[in-house]
Amino acid sequence: MNELEYRKFYDRVGQLNGWDFSKVQCESEGVKWDFYSEVTRRCRKSDLLLDIGTGGGEALLSIADCAALLVGIDDSPGMIQEALANLEQSKKSNVRILPMNAEKIDFPAAFFNVVSCRHAPFSAQEIARVLEGGGVFLTQQVSEDDKLNLIRAFGRGQKAAQDGTLKNKYSSELSEAGFSDIQSFDFDATEYYKTYEDLVFLLKHTPIIPNFGQGSDDFAKLEAFIQENQTGKGIKTNSKRFMIIARK
Secondary structure: OOHHHHHHHHHHHHHHHOOOOOOOOEEEEOOOOOHHHHHHHOOOOOOEEEEEOOOOOHHHHHOHHHOOEEEEEEOOHHHHHHHHHHHHHHOOOOEEEEEOOOOOOOOOOOOEEEEEEEOOOOOHHHHHHHEEEEEEEEEEEEOOOOOHHHHHHHOOOOOOOOOOHHHHHHHHHHHHOOOOEEEEEEEEEEEEEOOHHHHHHHHHOOOOOOOOOOOOOHHHHHHHHHHHHEEOOEEEEEEEEEEEEEEO
């Protein structure tokens, strides 16, 4: 899936559910961190926080008490609409939601103390520009070997490079942008989806298997996958993530 196709997909899903997977029944084993807990650990009450690719804003709103001002940006109209509705319902007065492209962040230089980005593309140069000296950037991204057994079962998927390629690319870009303290972390957790419906929801609302459901044998492949990977805990797959923490 190229960037244009991904953006179209992203807009459509934003209009449907804002990437809110809270109703999906899934248990995980081996998760080493919670990303937004890591973000809050590095925030002071007086800080200004920028969240890139904020989606429906649920995660950002959940940590609203960790900083003086939190700004969530996204370039999807569907996501912004969802996030604004969630903001209004939350009554949080120190959160702002703005339509904005991560390649051109419309804020002054050194404006933010902390920048976060979960599962969204970013520009290392732009982050370096809007982050204060000594400020910290945190990102969590999906590794190439995520949902590997699903991709193998369908013979197509989001894996387009050797595992670690994206992590190395982002680390190099951050170094070139002037970040001097760059650390990376990985986990490969086991996931158990409780029901067939939970797994179908995942596949229909993420780009793991491109155009899932449109192939004539997609559901037959899914049935075979479930039979092979059904356990007492649920339908087994993996969740592979990496996190980079960089200080300017």
